[in-house]
Structures are given as structure tokens and as C-alpha cells.
Amino acid sequence: MIKAHKIRLHPTAEQVVYFAKAAGTARFVWNWALAEWNRQYEAGEKPTALKLKKQFNEIRREHFPWTWEVTKNASDQPFLDLGKAFTAFFAGRAHRPRFKSKKRSKPSFYLANDQLELGDHRLWIPKLGWVNMAEKLRFTGKVTGARITKSADWWFVSIQVEMPDAVAVKRPGAIGMDVGLNRLATLSTGEGVENQAFLKTALGKLRRANKRLHRRKLGSNNREKARREVARLHYRITCMRDDVLHKLTTRLANCYGMIGIEDLNIKGLIKNRRVSRAFSDAALGKLFSLLDSKVTQRGGQVVKVGRFFPSSKTCHCCGWKWETMTLGDRVFRCQNAVCPYYQFPQDRDQNAGQNILREALHVIGLIDQVVTGIGSDEDVNLPADAG
Structure with a gap:
């Protein structure tokens, strides 16, 4: 290694x-x-x-x-x-x-x-x-x-x-994670990680710095000073974003042996001109890359759920699907009368995280070995040989 x-x-x-x-x-x-x-x-x-x-x-x-x-x-x-x-x-x-x-x-x-x-x-x-x-x-x-x-x-x-390869320590916990723009990540346990949008916050300073840069004469010392100021701002934004991503992925890799995530088409999302800057600011691709490398290094596994899996539209308890759900619907209410969560308001992203966890366990063939109650707020424990 x-x-x-x-x-x-x-x-x-x-x-x-x-x-x-x-x-x-x-x-x-x-x-x-x-x-x-x-x-x-x-x-x-x-x-x-x-x-x-x-x-x-x-x-x-x-x-x-x-x-x-x-x-x-x-x-x-x-x-x-x-x-x-x-x-x-x-x-x-x-x-x-x-x-x-x-x-x-x-x-x-x-x-x-x-x-x-x-x-x-x-x-x-x-x-x-x-x-x-x-x-x-x-x-x-x-x-x-x-x-x-x-x-x-x-x-x-x-x-x-x-360095010699580190000895993998098996961690029995499993968790699902739903990512987005309103919240950077929402775990199946209900914990949410704020999307701090560092680029959006510093956009005013960047615009002023770029205006000063383009007003300077080409080849002058003042233009070089303005260019260095723009570079320092971009570097600061990158450092703050990387700090959040590294701390989140390290904590998840140290606590869980299996993490379920969505197989998102990051390149396709970036091409949407309305949300491309927001997705670039969130750096979801780097989040997945860091998570995969750190979890694998510690002996765990990252399981990707199909990108067309309706994690947000499906009730994690009974499987009822909300076909007409839109991006504006931030609260999930199950309409199945026999479901324990009937008309019970649930956070949309937390419900998606729990569905991702269940589907990830199904993908690796452990859904039947896990105790019931995946919809609870407790972590799911995997069998000892599940990595």
C-alpha cells in the first residue's frame, strides 16, 4: 500500500x-x-x-x-x-x-x-x-x-x-446514505450533514476579485497581484470543502462495515446548466471516491444501488410508492392504511436513506439475515462474516 x-x-x-x-x-x-x-x-x-x-x-x-x-x-x-x-x-x-x-x-x-x-x-x-x-x-x-x-x-x-497493508478490522454496522443539495448527506439513522456550499458563500468575493483582475492591464504587476488573489480565494474554498468531505468519510469508514449509496450519474447532473454549479460545489463525485477508498482500505464495502431505484418515492416500511412525488415534496406521507407509518410525516431524505440501506443489503444477499426493523433509528448489525 x-x-x-x-x-x-x-x-x-x-x-x-x-x-x-x-x-x-x-x-x-x-x-x-x-x-x-x-x-x-x-x-x-x-x-x-x-x-x-x-x-x-x-x-x-x-x-x-x-x-x-x-x-x-x-x-x-x-x-x-x-x-x-x-x-x-x-x-x-x-x-x-x-x-x-x-x-x-x-x-x-x-x-x-x-x-x-x-x-x-x-x-x-x-x-x-x-x-x-x-x-x-x-x-x-x-x-x-x-x-x-x-x-x-x-x-x-x-x-x-x-507501507505494509493495514490489518482489516471487521465492523458489523451497516448504513444507507442519501446525498443531495439541500443536505449533503442524510443517513438512514436520521443524521443529516449540512451542505455548506462554500462556493456559493464566497461568490460575491470571487466576483469582485475577478472584476479587479480583468480591469488590470495585461502583463502588469497589479494584474499579477489580482490573479494571485483570485487563486487564493479558490484555494481557500477547496480546502474548506475537502475538510468537510474528509471528516465525513473518515467517520463513516471507521464506524460502519457496509455503506449503501446511490449510483448517481454525476457527469449527467453536471451538464444540467441550472444545477451544475450547485453539484460542482457539493463535490458528490469526490465524496463517493473518498468513501469508497477509505471503506475498502478498512476492510468494509460500499454497495451501490441502481440509479433508477425509487428510493425517495417508496415507503421504507411497507413498500407503497408515491408515483406523483415531485422535488418540492420534502415530507413523505405513506398512504397505505395498513402501514404503521400511515399518514405519519417522515423526512424525505431519511426515508430514502433507509430504502437505500434495505436495497444494498438485498444486493449483497443479506436482507434475510438481518433482524427486522430496518426502519428504526438504530444501526443495522451485519453477521460477523459480512465484512
Whole structure:
């Protein structure tokens, strides 16, 4: 198992210049390799990352001597990254690699494990020396590499550490989770997690900052200051959103062995221009991704319920379906006279969460082994061998 620890760096002014040079070298080599790959491919040749690297090294000292001012990984790693990118493209897992822009691409460069050294709150980089880190590495294991990136005005290092697989601890609890925009998540136990909509809250500041940016003269120092202010605002929004998502997913992964969720078409929801910004602000795709990785890592499982399953329209107790239900109906009232919840007002999202839990248990074949009363406010306990 490989984990990455992202740590903020506190470089001096001279070290910032070095980082910018290294990131610029990595971007230049990537663009050179991509252009050469496209040229050879159109000519009917079969380019590879190693061939391009050898070709670049033959002309490097004569044509690009400034690439020797920084660590060699800044000019070596882009070839390997480009090879992986084309492999993913030909396999249909990613888009075709594109050229990197100085203004729009994130500055970054890679360091191999033999090109760095870790100390207490510091990192050693070739041809630069020791750089102060905001904290020391929390993980213990073999360091496989690191990547230095810039976000807004700050530089970060992401250190990859190879660690032994953690021993999975079986957790008997099971829960269903319904996600949305009014509430980010509603659990089958009745607990709701507020959708704090950080982008919507900061929209006024972002608009004013963007107006100041576009009023500045192109190429001026004042425009660069305005651009950095916009970048800092976006970075702050991202950090606050990630904090909520990580805390929620970690708590659920530590408490439950099985979590049922909906198999939503996130890309399709984003295409709806009326709610695309709200869905992007909620970051439901990242929520599902974090939940799946953390639960699986702890020995649990995430069960996806079909996206056409009527979780909101169905009574979790008797199965009566409210066919004419609309998005404006926030309270669910069962109309089945024999149902214990007949005419009883229920929260729409909590009812959906309980239906998702029941359907998830049905999908994995445990619905008959669970004690009755899934509609109660207590957690469902799975058999000991259910993960």
C-alpha cells in the first residue's frame, strides 16, 4: 500500500526561484516530448518514452544547457509521465495528452527517492539544499518519491511512502446514505450533514476579485497581484470543502462495515446548466471516491444501488410508492392504511436513506439475515462474516 502525505513548504526567496525553474523545465520537456511524439506518430513511426528521452539527451547539452541548473528529475520524469499518459489514452481511460501552459497549468516537478532526503521538518533537494517543511512526515516506511507542486501562492510536497497493508478490522454496522443539495448527506439513522456550499458563500468575493483582475492591464504587476488573489480565494474554498468531505468519510469508514449509496450519474447532473454549479460545489463525485477508498482500505464495502431505484418515492416500511412525488415534496406521507407509518410525516431524505440501506443489503444477499426493523433509528448489525 502506498500513501501520500502532502506537506506545505516554507522556501526562501532563492528557493522559490529554484522551484519555478524546475517546474518550468519539467513543463518545457513535456511539451517538447509531446510535440516530437506527435511528429513521429504522424510520420508513421512508433515513438516511446525511452526513445524520446535518449533523443533529448543527445541534443540537451548543446541546445538546452539551462536544464542542467536544476535536478535531473525535472527533465527525466516528464518522458515517463508522457508514456503513462499515452498508455491510458490508447486504453480508453483518459483524454489525449495536451500541451502545458505556463499560465493555466499547475507548476510541478518530480523527485525520485534517490534525489531527496528527509530530516526533521526539512527536505533536501539536489542543487538547492534543505527546504523547511511545515510538519514532519507522519508515515513510516520506504519513501518511493515526491512531487513538488504550487497551489495559489504556496508550494507543497507530496511524499509517497510504501507501507505494509493495514490489518482489516471487521465492523458489523451497516448504513444507507442519501446525498443531495439541500443536505449533503442524510443517513438512514436520521443524521443529516449540512451542505455548506462554500462556493456559493464566497461568490460575491470571487466576483469582485475577478472584476479587479480583468480591469488590470495585461502583463502588469497589479494584474499579477489580482490573479494571485483570485487563486487564493479558490484555494481557500477547496480546502474548506475537502475538510468537510474528509471528516465525513473518515467517520463513516471507521464506524460502519457496509455503506449503501446511490449510483448517481454525476457527469449527467453536471451538464444540467441550472444545477451544475450547485453539484460542482457539493463535490458528490469526490465524496463517493473518498468513501469508497477509505471503506475498502478498512476492510468494509460500499454497495451501490441502481440509479433508477425509487428510493425517495417508496415507503421504507411497507413498500407503497408515491408515483406523483415531485422535488418540492420534502415530507413523505405513506398512504397505505395498513402501514404503521400511515399518514405519519417522515423526512424525505431519511426515508430514502433507509430504502437505500434495505436495497444494498438485498444486493449483497443479506436482507434475510438481518433482524427486522430496518426502519428504526438504530444501526443495522451485519453477521460477523459480512465484512
